Amino acid sequence: MPKKTVNFVLAILAVVTIALAPLVVGKMILRAYGMRFGNEEMRSNADRYLVRAERILAEAVSALRDVDRRNGGSCATNDLVLLGETTARSQFLRRLGVVDRQGYAMCLYPAPAARRGAVLPPVAEGDRQVTLTLLDPERVTDAAPGTLMVAWRSANGARLVAEVAAAALDLDPGPEYLRVVRHVVVTIDGSKTWVAIGQSPSGGGDGEMIRAVARSATFPVEVMVEVPAAAVLELVTPLEITLSVATMAAGVVLGGIVFWMFFRPVAEVDDEFLTALQREEFKPFYQPVMNIDTGRIEGCEVLVRWVKPDGKVVSPGAFMTYAETSGHVFEMTRQLMRKTREELGPLFGDHPELKISINLFAGHFDDRRILEDIVSIFEGGRISYDQLVFEVTERYPLRDIDKARKIIAEMHVLGCRVALDDTGTGHGGLAYLQQLGIDIVKIDKMFIDAMGTDLGASTIVDVLVELANSLGMGIVAEGVEREDQLQRLREKGVTAAQGYIFAPPLPGKMFIELASALLGEGEGTPAAEAGGPEDRQAA
Ligand SMILES: Nc1nc2c(ncn2[C@@H]2O[C@@H]3COP(=O)(O)O[C@H]4[C@@H](O)[C@H](n5cnc6c(=O)[nH]c(N)nc65)O[C@@H]4COP(=O)(O)O[C@H]3[C@H]2O)c(=O)[nH]1
Incomplete structure:
Protein backbone atom coordinates (compact mmCIF):
# COMPACT_ATOMS: atom_id res chain seq x y z
CA MET A 1 0.00 0.00 0.00
CA ARG A 264 -4.83 19.17 -1.31
CA PRO A 265 -2.48 20.16 -4.10
CA VAL A 266 0.45 20.62 -1.74
CA ALA A 267 0.51 16.87 -1.17
CA GLU A 268 1.02 16.49 -4.85
CA VAL A 269 3.69 19.17 -4.63
CA ASP A 270 5.40 17.07 -1.98
CA ASP A 271 5.42 13.97 -4.18
CA GLU A 272 6.48 16.05 -7.14
CA PHE A 273 9.15 17.78 -5.09
CA LEU A 274 10.58 14.50 -3.82
CA THR A 275 10.59 13.04 -7.32
CA ALA A 276 12.31 16.20 -8.56
CA LEU A 277 14.96 15.82 -5.86
CA GLN A 278 15.46 12.16 -6.79
CA ARG A 279 15.79 13.11 -10.46
CA GLU A 280 18.10 16.02 -9.54
CA GLU A 281 15.92 18.54 -11.34
CA PHE A 282 17.12 21.41 -9.10
CA LYS A 283 19.99 22.98 -11.03
CA PRO A 284 22.43 25.68 -10.07
CA PHE A 285 22.31 28.77 -12.27
CA TYR A 286 25.16 31.21 -11.92
CA GLN A 287 24.93 34.99 -11.99
CA PRO A 288 28.27 36.70 -12.52
CA VAL A 289 29.52 39.15 -9.93
CA MET A 290 31.55 41.87 -11.65
CA ASN A 291 34.17 44.35 -10.59
CA ILE A 292 32.57 47.55 -11.82
CA ASP A 293 35.86 49.47 -11.87
CA THR A 294 37.96 46.98 -13.84
CA GLY A 295 35.22 45.07 -15.67
CA ARG A 296 36.73 41.82 -14.48
CA ILE A 297 34.57 38.95 -13.30
CA GLU A 298 34.94 38.35 -9.56
CA GLY A 299 32.88 35.21 -9.34
CA CYS A 300 29.21 34.28 -9.25
CA GLU A 301 26.18 33.71 -7.09
CA VAL A 302 24.56 30.27 -7.28
CA LEU A 303 20.78 30.61 -7.73
CA VAL A 304 18.64 27.53 -7.88
CA ARG A 305 16.28 26.76 -10.77
CA TRP A 306 13.84 23.86 -11.01
CA VAL A 307 14.31 22.60 -14.54
CA LYS A 308 11.30 20.39 -15.20
CA PRO A 309 11.48 17.39 -17.57
CA ASP A 310 9.54 19.40 -20.21
CA GLY A 311 12.26 22.08 -20.09
CA LYS A 312 10.20 24.59 -18.08
CA VAL A 313 12.37 26.58 -15.70
CA VAL A 314 10.83 27.52 -12.36
CA SER A 315 12.26 30.32 -10.21
CA PRO A 316 12.95 29.79 -6.50
CA GLY A 317 10.16 32.18 -5.49
CA ALA A 318 7.68 29.44 -6.46
CA PHE A 319 9.12 26.67 -4.30
CA MET A 320 11.72 27.95 -1.80
CA THR A 321 9.22 28.50 1.01
CA TYR A 322 7.95 24.96 0.61
CA ALA A 323 11.50 23.58 0.34
CA GLU A 324 12.41 25.35 3.58
CA THR A 325 9.29 24.48 5.59
CA SER A 326 9.31 20.85 4.44
CA GLY A 327 13.02 20.48 5.20
CA HIS A 328 13.80 19.36 1.61
CA VAL A 329 16.05 22.42 1.32
CA PHE A 330 18.89 20.52 3.02
CA GLU A 331 19.04 17.85 0.31
CA MET A 332 18.43 20.47 -2.36
CA THR A 333 21.40 22.55 -1.15
CA ARG A 334 23.65 19.45 -1.05
CA GLN A 335 22.73 18.65 -4.66
CA LEU A 336 23.38 22.26 -5.72
CA MET A 337 26.81 22.32 -4.04
CA ARG A 338 27.77 18.99 -5.67
CA LYS A 339 26.67 20.14 -9.10
CA THR A 340 28.47 23.49 -8.63
CA ARG A 341 31.66 21.61 -7.72
CA GLU A 342 31.31 19.47 -10.86
CA GLU A 343 30.47 22.31 -13.24
CA LEU A 344 32.71 25.10 -11.94
CA GLY A 345 35.55 23.00 -10.51
CA PRO A 346 37.80 23.15 -13.59
CA LEU A 347 37.39 26.90 -14.30
CA PHE A 348 37.49 27.99 -10.67
CA GLY A 349 40.36 25.61 -9.96
CA ASP A 350 42.34 27.47 -12.61
CA HIS A 351 41.25 30.85 -11.24
CA PRO A 352 41.54 30.76 -7.47
CA GLU A 353 40.70 34.47 -7.31
CA LEU A 354 37.07 33.72 -8.38
CA LYS A 355 34.48 33.38 -5.62
CA ILE A 356 31.23 31.42 -5.48
CA SER A 357 28.34 32.66 -3.34
CA ILE A 358 25.93 29.98 -2.16
CA ASN A 359 22.56 30.83 -0.60
CA LEU A 360 21.69 29.19 2.69
CA PHE A 361 18.48 29.61 4.63
CA ALA A 362 18.00 30.39 8.34
CA GLY A 363 17.62 26.69 9.27
CA HIS A 364 21.12 25.92 7.94
CA PHE A 365 22.52 28.11 10.70
CA ASP A 366 20.71 26.06 13.30
CA ASP A 367 22.34 22.76 12.45
CA ARG A 368 25.99 21.72 12.19
CA ARG A 369 25.05 19.39 9.33
CA ILE A 370 25.82 22.20 6.87
CA LEU A 371 29.48 22.15 7.95
CA GLU A 372 29.68 18.39 7.39
CA ASP A 373 28.06 18.87 3.96
CA ILE A 374 30.56 21.60 2.96
CA VAL A 375 33.52 19.46 4.01
CA SER A 376 32.25 16.27 2.39
CA ILE A 377 31.56 18.07 -0.91
CA PHE A 378 34.48 20.49 -1.26
CA GLU A 379 37.28 18.84 0.73
CA GLY A 380 40.15 17.99 -1.62
CA GLY A 381 38.28 19.31 -4.68
CA ARG A 382 39.35 21.91 -7.19
CA ILE A 383 37.28 24.64 -5.55
CA SER A 384 39.00 25.64 -2.35
CA TYR A 385 37.23 26.70 0.84
CA ASP A 386 38.47 30.27 0.51
CA GLN A 387 36.61 30.55 -2.80
CA LEU A 388 33.32 29.85 -1.06
CA VAL A 389 30.98 32.51 0.29
CA PHE A 390 27.85 31.45 2.13
CA GLU A 391 24.98 33.89 2.15
CA VAL A 392 22.69 34.30 5.13
CA THR A 393 19.58 36.32 4.44
CA GLU A 394 18.47 39.07 6.74
CA ARG A 395 14.91 38.76 5.43
CA TYR A 396 13.98 35.95 7.85
CA PRO A 397 15.12 35.83 11.47
CA LEU A 398 17.68 33.34 12.73
CA ARG A 399 16.27 31.16 15.51
CA ASP A 400 19.40 30.95 17.63
CA ILE A 401 21.93 33.73 17.03
CA ASP A 402 24.50 32.11 19.29
CA LYS A 403 24.40 28.85 17.39
CA ALA A 404 24.53 30.70 14.06
CA ARG A 405 27.61 32.60 15.28
CA LYS A 406 29.34 29.32 16.17
CA ILE A 407 28.52 27.74 12.79
CA ILE A 408 29.82 30.85 11.00
CA ALA A 409 32.97 30.74 13.14
CA GLU A 410 33.54 27.14 11.99
CA MET A 411 33.02 28.23 8.37
CA HIS A 412 35.72 30.84 8.98
CA VAL A 413 38.04 28.16 10.38
CA LEU A 414 37.62 26.23 7.11
CA GLY A 415 38.50 29.42 5.19
CA CYS A 416 35.00 30.17 3.85
CA ARG A 417 33.44 33.60 4.09
CA VAL A 418 29.91 34.68 4.92
CA ALA A 419 27.81 37.37 3.25
CA LEU A 420 24.73 39.07 4.65
CA ASP A 421 22.09 39.00 1.90
CA ASP A 422 19.24 41.50 1.57
CA THR A 423 20.97 43.77 4.08
CA GLY A 424 18.70 46.46 5.46
CA THR A 425 15.45 44.75 4.48
CA GLY A 426 14.82 42.45 7.39
CA HIS A 427 15.17 41.53 10.99
CA GLY A 428 18.80 41.43 11.98
CA GLY A 429 20.09 44.74 10.67
CA LEU A 430 23.30 45.99 12.13
CA ALA A 431 23.04 43.52 15.00
CA TYR A 432 23.65 40.63 12.56
CA LEU A 433 26.64 42.45 11.07
CA GLN A 434 28.12 42.86 14.51
CA GLN A 435 27.28 39.55 16.13
CA LEU A 436 27.58 37.00 13.35
CA GLY A 437 31.04 37.78 11.99
CA ILE A 438 29.88 38.82 8.51
CA ASP A 439 32.56 39.29 5.81
CA ILE A 440 30.54 40.73 2.95
CA VAL A 441 27.48 42.97 2.85
CA LYS A 442 25.11 42.58 -0.10
CA ILE A 443 23.02 45.67 -0.82
CA ASP A 444 19.50 44.70 -1.81
CA LYS A 445 18.08 45.58 -5.22
CA MET A 446 15.39 47.61 -3.44
CA PHE A 447 17.98 50.24 -2.43
CA ILE A 448 19.77 50.11 -5.77
CA ASP A 449 16.47 50.79 -7.58
CA ALA A 450 15.60 53.72 -5.34
CA MET A 451 19.06 55.24 -5.26
CA GLY A 452 18.47 57.86 -7.96
CA THR A 453 15.05 58.94 -6.74
CA ASP A 454 14.88 58.37 -3.01
CA LEU A 455 17.24 60.24 -0.75
CA GLY A 456 16.62 57.75 2.04
CA ALA A 457 17.71 54.78 -0.10
CA SER A 458 20.78 56.67 -1.20
CA THR A 459 21.64 57.42 2.41
CA ILE A 460 21.21 53.79 3.41
CA VAL A 461 23.63 52.76 0.66
CA ASP A 462 26.09 55.40 1.91
CA VAL A 463 25.77 54.14 5.48
CA LEU A 464 26.20 50.51 4.44
CA VAL A 465 29.28 51.32 2.37
CA GLU A 466 30.81 53.34 5.18
CA LEU A 467 30.01 50.67 7.73
CA ALA A 468 31.41 47.89 5.53
CA ASN A 469 34.57 49.89 4.91
CA SER A 470 35.08 50.70 8.56
CA LEU A 471 34.50 47.09 9.62
CA GLY A 472 36.75 45.80 6.84
CA MET A 473 33.93 44.00 5.04
CA GLY A 474 33.44 43.53 1.31
CA ILE A 475 30.39 45.00 -0.38
CA VAL A 476 28.37 43.76 -3.38
CA ALA A 477 25.44 45.56 -4.99
CA GLU A 478 22.58 43.32 -6.18
CA GLY A 479 20.07 43.77 -9.00
CA VAL A 480 21.90 46.42 -10.97
CA GLU A 481 20.05 47.00 -14.24
CA ARG A 482 21.12 50.40 -15.54
CA GLU A 483 24.27 52.29 -16.36
CA ASP A 484 23.29 55.26 -14.10
CA GLN A 485 23.06 52.86 -11.15
CA LEU A 486 26.55 51.62 -11.90
CA GLN A 487 27.78 55.18 -12.08
CA ARG A 488 26.29 56.06 -8.67
CA LEU A 489 27.73 52.92 -7.11
CA ARG A 490 31.16 53.79 -8.43
CA GLU A 491 30.82 57.28 -6.95
CA LYS A 492 29.96 55.74 -3.58
CA GLY A 493 33.00 53.51 -3.74
CA VAL A 494 31.21 50.20 -4.40
CA THR A 495 33.35 47.99 -6.58
CA ALA A 496 31.40 44.71 -6.92
CA ALA A 497 27.95 44.28 -8.42
CA GLN A 498 25.68 41.77 -10.07
CA GLY A 499 22.54 42.31 -12.10
CA TYR A 500 20.90 42.00 -15.46
CA ILE A 501 23.11 44.81 -16.75
CA PHE A 502 25.83 42.12 -16.87
CA ALA A 503 23.90 38.87 -17.05
CA PRO A 504 20.95 37.03 -15.51
CA PRO A 505 21.55 33.76 -13.65
CA LEU A 506 22.86 31.41 -16.34
CA PRO A 507 22.95 27.64 -16.71
CA GLY A 508 26.40 26.12 -16.09
CA LYS A 509 27.56 25.83 -19.69
CA MET A 510 26.58 29.40 -20.59
CA PHE A 511 28.09 30.85 -17.44
CA ILE A 512 31.38 29.04 -18.09
CA GLU A 513 31.47 30.35 -21.66
CA LEU A 514 30.76 33.88 -20.47
CA ALA A 515 33.23 33.71 -17.57
CA SER A 516 35.92 32.21 -19.84
CA ALA A 517 35.39 35.00 -22.33
CA LEU A 518 35.59 37.63 -19.60
CA LEU A 519 38.75 36.02 -18.30
CA GLY A 520 40.11 36.16 -21.81
CA GLU A 521 40.00 32.39 -22.24
CA GLY A 522 37.35 32.01 -24.96
CA GLU A 523 34.46 33.48 -26.87
CA GLY A 524 32.07 35.73 -24.86
CA THR A 525 28.34 35.25 -24.96
CA PRO A 526 26.05 38.28 -25.04
CA ALA A 527 24.42 38.40 -21.67
CA ALA A 528 20.93 39.18 -22.90
CA GLU A 529 20.87 36.01 -24.98
CA ALA A 530 22.04 33.84 -22.14
CA GLY A 531 20.08 32.02 -19.43
CA GLY A 532 17.01 29.82 -19.41
CA PRO A 533 13.67 31.01 -20.84
CA GLU A 534 12.66 32.70 -17.59
CA ASP A 535 15.93 34.46 -17.04
CA ARG A 536 16.17 35.46 -20.70
CA GLN A 537 12.75 37.00 -20.39
CA ALA A 538 13.78 38.77 -17.21
CA ALA A 539 16.97 40.00 -18.80
N1 LIG B 1 14.82 42.10 -11.28
C1 LIG B 1 16.08 41.76 -11.19
N2 LIG B 1 16.40 40.67 -10.48
C2 LIG B 1 17.70 40.33 -10.40
C3 LIG B 1 18.71 41.08 -11.01
N3 LIG B 1 19.90 40.48 -10.75
C4 LIG B 1 19.63 39.40 -9.98
N4 LIG B 1 18.29 39.29 -9.78
C5 LIG B 1 17.58 38.31 -9.00
O1 LIG B 1 17.66 38.71 -7.66
C6 LIG B 1 17.74 37.60 -6.80
C7 LIG B 1 18.99 37.71 -5.97
O2 LIG B 1 19.10 36.64 -5.14
P1 LIG B 1 18.88 36.71 -3.62
O3 LIG B 1 18.73 38.09 -3.10
O4 LIG B 1 19.90 35.85 -2.99
O5 LIG B 1 17.42 36.04 -3.42
C8 LIG B 1 17.26 34.68 -3.72
C9 LIG B 1 17.55 33.81 -2.58
O6 LIG B 1 17.15 34.42 -1.38
C10 LIG B 1 16.64 32.64 -2.87
N5 LIG B 1 17.42 31.56 -3.45
C11 LIG B 1 17.81 31.40 -4.74
N6 LIG B 1 18.54 30.29 -4.88
C12 LIG B 1 18.62 29.74 -3.60
C13 LIG B 1 19.27 28.59 -3.08
O7 LIG B 1 19.94 27.80 -3.78
N7 LIG B 1 19.16 28.37 -1.74
C14 LIG B 1 18.46 29.22 -0.95
N8 LIG B 1 18.39 28.94 0.36
N9 LIG B 1 17.85 30.31 -1.41
C15 LIG B 1 17.93 30.57 -2.73
O8 LIG B 1 15.65 33.02 -3.75
C16 LIG B 1 15.80 34.43 -4.01
C17 LIG B 1 15.35 34.74 -5.37
O9 LIG B 1 16.19 34.16 -6.30
P2 LIG B 1 16.05 34.49 -7.83
O10 LIG B 1 14.63 34.38 -8.24
O11 LIG B 1 17.04 33.67 -8.53
O12 LIG B 1 16.41 35.98 -7.88
C18 LIG B 1 17.74 36.38 -7.72
C19 LIG B 1 18.22 36.97 -9.03
O13 LIG B 1 17.81 36.22 -10.15
C20 LIG B 1 18.32 42.24 -11.74
O14 LIG B 1 19.13 42.96 -12.28
N10 LIG B 1 17.00 42.54 -11.78
Missing part, protein backbone atom coordinates in the same frame (compact mmCIF):
# COMPACT_ATOMS: atom_id res chain seq x y z
CA PRO A 2 1.44 3.47 -0.83
CA LYS A 3 2.86 5.36 2.18
CA LYS A 4 0.43 8.21 1.61
CA THR A 5 -2.56 5.86 1.85
CA VAL A 6 -1.16 4.26 5.01
CA ASN A 7 -0.68 7.71 6.55
CA PHE A 8 -4.18 8.73 5.49
CA VAL A 9 -5.70 5.61 7.09
CA LEU A 10 -3.67 6.29 10.26
CA ALA A 11 -4.82 9.92 10.28
CA ILE A 12 -8.47 8.86 9.85
CA LEU A 13 -8.04 6.39 12.73
CA ALA A 14 -6.59 9.26 14.78
CA VAL A 15 -9.58 11.44 13.85
CA VAL A 16 -12.01 8.69 14.84
CA THR A 17 -10.17 8.32 18.15
CA ILE A 18 -10.10 12.08 18.69
CA ALA A 19 -13.80 12.32 17.84
CA LEU A 20 -14.77 9.29 19.93
CA ALA A 21 -12.78 10.32 22.98
CA PRO A 22 -15.03 13.30 23.89
CA LEU A 23 -18.08 11.13 23.16
CA VAL A 24 -16.93 8.36 25.49
CA VAL A 25 -15.67 10.78 28.14
CA GLY A 26 -18.76 12.98 27.73
CA LYS A 27 -21.07 9.99 28.13
CA MET A 28 -19.18 8.92 31.23
CA ILE A 29 -19.46 12.43 32.67
CA LEU A 30 -23.19 12.62 31.85
CA ARG A 31 -23.78 9.20 33.38
CA ALA A 32 -21.85 10.16 36.51
CA TYR A 33 -23.85 13.38 36.67
CA GLY A 34 -27.15 11.45 36.21
CA MET A 35 -26.22 8.94 38.90
CA ARG A 36 -25.20 11.67 41.31
CA PHE A 37 -28.40 13.54 40.63
CA GLY A 38 -30.42 10.31 41.12
CA ASN A 39 -28.63 9.52 44.38
CA GLU A 40 -29.30 13.00 45.73
CA GLU A 41 -32.95 12.80 44.65
CA MET A 42 -33.38 9.40 46.36
CA ARG A 43 -31.70 10.62 49.52
CA SER A 44 -33.95 13.67 49.71
CA ASN A 45 -37.01 11.43 49.03
CA ALA A 46 -36.03 9.04 51.81
CA ASP A 47 -35.47 11.99 54.16
CA ARG A 48 -38.93 13.39 53.35
CA TYR A 49 -40.62 10.06 54.19
CA LEU A 50 -38.61 9.72 57.37
CA VAL A 51 -39.43 13.27 58.51
CA ARG A 52 -43.14 12.56 57.90
CA ALA A 53 -42.98 9.21 59.76
CA GLU A 54 -41.19 10.81 62.72
CA ARG A 55 -43.72 13.63 62.79
CA ILE A 56 -46.65 11.16 62.84
CA LEU A 57 -45.07 9.03 65.56
CA ALA A 58 -44.10 12.07 67.63
CA GLU A 59 -47.67 13.34 67.41
CA ALA A 60 -49.04 9.92 68.44
CA VAL A 61 -46.66 9.63 71.40
CA SER A 62 -47.40 13.19 72.51
CA ALA A 63 -51.20 12.54 72.32
CA LEU A 64 -50.87 9.26 74.27
CA ARG A 65 -48.67 10.87 76.93
CA ASP A 66 -51.23 13.65 77.29
CA VAL A 67 -54.17 11.22 77.64
CA ASP A 68 -52.17 9.14 80.14
CA ARG A 69 -51.51 12.20 82.24
CA ARG A 70 -55.18 13.09 82.19
CA ASN A 71 -56.99 9.72 82.66
CA GLY A 72 -54.27 7.18 83.47
CA GLY A 73 -55.66 4.60 81.03
CA SER A 74 -59.33 4.42 82.01
CA CYS A 75 -62.29 3.52 79.77
CA ALA A 76 -64.82 5.56 81.75
CA THR A 77 -67.38 7.47 79.65
CA ASN A 78 -65.69 10.83 80.31
CA ASP A 79 -62.35 9.38 79.32
CA LEU A 80 -63.78 8.03 76.10
CA VAL A 81 -64.82 11.61 75.29
CA LEU A 82 -61.22 12.68 75.91
CA LEU A 83 -60.02 9.93 73.53
CA GLY A 84 -62.52 11.11 70.92
CA GLU A 85 -61.51 14.77 71.23
CA THR A 86 -57.83 13.95 70.99
CA THR A 87 -58.44 11.82 67.87
CA ALA A 88 -60.50 14.56 66.26
CA ARG A 89 -57.76 17.14 66.88
CA SER A 90 -55.07 15.04 65.23
CA GLN A 91 -54.30 15.02 61.54
CA PHE A 92 -52.87 11.49 61.58
CA LEU A 93 -54.50 9.49 64.42
CA ARG A 94 -57.55 7.45 63.45
CA ARG A 95 -58.43 5.96 66.81
CA LEU A 96 -57.23 5.90 70.43
CA GLY A 97 -57.88 3.25 73.04
CA VAL A 98 -56.78 1.31 76.08
CA VAL A 99 -55.31 -2.21 75.86
CA ASP A 100 -54.73 -4.53 78.81
CA ARG A 101 -51.49 -6.37 79.67
CA GLN A 102 -52.56 -9.38 77.59
CA GLY A 103 -53.07 -7.22 74.51
CA TYR A 104 -56.90 -7.19 74.49
CA ALA A 105 -58.57 -3.85 73.79
CA MET A 106 -60.46 -2.57 76.79
CA CYS A 107 -61.92 0.23 74.76
CA LEU A 108 -61.24 1.85 71.37
CA TYR A 109 -62.62 5.19 70.33
CA PRO A 110 -64.18 5.68 67.82
CA ALA A 111 -65.30 2.07 68.28
CA PRO A 112 -64.53 -0.30 65.37
CA ALA A 113 -67.35 -2.25 63.69
CA ALA A 114 -66.01 -5.42 65.26
CA ARG A 115 -62.87 -6.75 66.87
CA ARG A 116 -61.52 -10.21 67.43
CA GLY A 117 -58.81 -11.29 69.80
CA ALA A 118 -55.76 -9.41 71.01
CA VAL A 119 -54.70 -6.26 69.19
CA LEU A 120 -51.23 -6.16 70.76
CA PRO A 121 -48.82 -8.84 71.96
CA PRO A 122 -48.82 -9.32 75.75
CA VAL A 123 -46.58 -7.00 77.76
CA ALA A 124 -43.12 -8.51 77.94
CA GLU A 125 -40.25 -7.97 80.30
CA GLY A 126 -37.96 -5.20 78.96
CA ASP A 127 -40.60 -3.60 76.71
CA ARG A 128 -39.88 0.04 76.09
CA GLN A 129 -42.21 2.87 77.06
CA VAL A 130 -43.31 3.20 73.47
CA THR A 131 -43.77 0.21 71.18
CA LEU A 132 -44.84 0.02 67.56
CA THR A 133 -46.95 -2.87 66.32
CA LEU A 134 -48.55 -3.53 62.97
CA LEU A 135 -52.22 -4.21 63.48
CA ASP A 136 -53.58 -7.45 62.12
CA PRO A 137 -56.65 -6.30 60.05
CA GLU A 138 -58.40 -9.52 61.11
CA ARG A 139 -58.47 -8.25 64.67
CA VAL A 140 -60.04 -4.86 64.07
CA THR A 141 -62.35 -5.16 61.11
CA ASP A 142 -62.29 -1.60 59.79
CA ALA A 143 -58.54 -1.13 60.17
CA ALA A 144 -56.82 -0.62 56.83
CA PRO A 145 -53.80 -2.75 55.92
CA GLY A 146 -50.61 -1.12 57.20
CA THR A 147 -52.31 0.35 60.23
CA LEU A 148 -49.74 0.94 62.95
CA MET A 149 -50.51 0.70 66.64
CA VAL A 150 -48.37 3.09 68.68
CA ALA A 151 -48.55 1.93 72.29
CA TRP A 152 -47.69 3.93 75.44
CA ARG A 153 -47.17 1.96 78.65
CA SER A 154 -49.22 3.55 81.42
CA ALA A 155 -48.26 3.48 85.09
CA ASN A 156 -51.19 1.13 85.91
CA GLY A 157 -49.85 -1.55 83.52
CA ALA A 158 -52.45 -0.93 80.80
CA ARG A 159 -51.36 0.47 77.45
CA LEU A 160 -52.78 3.49 75.73
CA VAL A 161 -52.79 2.92 71.98
CA ALA A 162 -53.08 5.12 68.90
CA GLU A 163 -53.90 3.81 65.44
CA VAL A 164 -52.05 5.41 62.56
CA ALA A 165 -53.08 4.60 58.99
CA ALA A 166 -50.45 3.91 56.32
CA ALA A 167 -52.15 6.55 54.16
CA ALA A 168 -50.60 9.21 56.42
CA LEU A 169 -47.33 8.46 54.63
CA ASP A 170 -48.77 8.91 51.17
CA LEU A 171 -46.51 11.76 50.11
CA ASP A 172 -46.14 13.54 46.79
CA PRO A 173 -43.43 11.52 45.00
CA GLY A 174 -41.66 14.63 43.68
CA PRO A 175 -40.34 14.75 40.11
CA GLU A 176 -42.52 13.34 37.32
CA TYR A 177 -40.14 10.55 36.41
CA LEU A 178 -40.38 9.12 39.95
CA ARG A 179 -44.15 8.76 39.97
CA VAL A 180 -44.34 5.37 38.33
CA VAL A 181 -40.99 3.80 38.91
CA ARG A 182 -40.09 4.66 42.49
CA HIS A 183 -40.32 2.03 45.22
CA VAL A 184 -40.64 3.14 48.85
CA VAL A 185 -40.57 0.79 51.85
CA VAL A 186 -40.97 2.03 55.43
CA THR A 187 -40.07 -0.65 57.98
CA ILE A 188 -40.39 -0.76 61.72
CA ASP A 189 -38.19 -2.66 64.13
CA GLY A 190 -35.80 -3.36 61.27
CA SER A 191 -37.91 -5.94 59.43
CA LYS A 192 -41.67 -5.34 59.58
CA THR A 193 -43.02 -3.48 56.58
CA TRP A 194 -45.27 -0.63 57.61
CA VAL A 195 -45.73 0.98 54.20
CA ALA A 196 -44.73 -0.22 50.72
CA ILE A 197 -45.38 2.12 47.80
CA GLY A 198 -44.82 1.01 44.21
CA GLN A 199 -43.46 -2.23 42.84
CA SER A 200 -39.99 -3.43 43.69
CA PRO A 201 -38.20 -2.77 40.36
CA SER A 202 -35.52 -5.27 41.26
CA GLY A 203 -38.23 -7.94 41.17
CA GLY A 204 -38.90 -7.14 37.52
CA GLY A 205 -35.35 -7.15 36.20
CA ASP A 206 -31.69 -7.19 37.12
CA GLY A 207 -30.89 -3.60 36.04
CA GLU A 208 -28.82 -1.27 38.21
CA MET A 209 -30.74 0.47 41.04
CA ILE A 210 -30.22 3.80 42.74
CA ARG A 211 -31.13 3.31 46.39
CA ALA A 212 -31.17 5.49 49.51
CA VAL A 213 -31.88 4.48 53.11
CA ALA A 214 -32.74 6.84 55.98
CA ARG A 215 -32.94 5.72 59.62
CA SER A 216 -34.61 7.51 62.48
CA ALA A 217 -32.54 8.27 65.55
CA THR A 218 -35.72 8.52 67.67
CA PHE A 219 -37.97 5.66 66.55
CA PRO A 220 -37.19 2.17 65.22
CA VAL A 221 -38.17 3.30 61.72
CA GLU A 222 -36.24 2.98 58.49
CA VAL A 223 -37.11 4.29 55.02
CA MET A 224 -35.72 2.81 51.81
CA VAL A 225 -36.37 4.51 48.46
CA GLU A 226 -35.14 3.04 45.18
CA VAL A 227 -35.49 3.65 41.49
CA PRO A 228 -34.00 1.93 38.42
CA ALA A 229 -30.86 3.80 37.32
CA ALA A 230 -32.18 3.65 33.76
CA ALA A 231 -35.14 5.86 34.74
CA VAL A 232 -32.82 8.55 36.11
CA LEU A 233 -30.38 8.28 33.21
CA GLU A 234 -33.23 8.95 30.81
CA LEU A 235 -33.02 12.51 32.09
CA VAL A 236 -29.60 12.95 30.46
CA THR A 237 -30.63 11.30 27.19
CA PRO A 238 -31.28 14.63 25.40
CA LEU A 239 -27.82 15.81 26.45
CA GLU A 240 -26.32 12.54 25.19
CA ILE A 241 -28.03 13.02 21.84
CA THR A 242 -26.69 16.58 21.62
CA LEU A 243 -23.21 15.32 22.52
CA SER A 244 -23.37 12.56 19.90
CA VAL A 245 -24.49 14.98 17.20
CA ALA A 246 -21.78 17.50 18.19
CA THR A 247 -19.13 14.76 18.21
CA MET A 248 -20.25 13.48 14.83
CA ALA A 249 -20.14 17.01 13.44
CA ALA A 250 -16.65 17.53 14.92
CA GLY A 251 -15.57 14.16 13.48
CA VAL A 252 -16.86 15.10 10.03
CA VAL A 253 -15.08 18.48 10.20
CA LEU A 254 -11.84 16.87 11.42
CA GLY A 255 -12.12 14.12 8.82
CA GLY A 256 -12.63 16.81 6.18
CA ILE A 257 -9.54 18.65 7.37
CA VAL A 258 -7.49 15.43 7.27
CA PHE A 259 -8.80 14.64 3.81
CA TRP A 260 -7.94 18.14 2.70
CA MET A 261 -4.48 17.89 4.23
CA PHE A 262 -3.77 14.66 2.42
CA PHE A 263 -5.31 15.44 -0.92
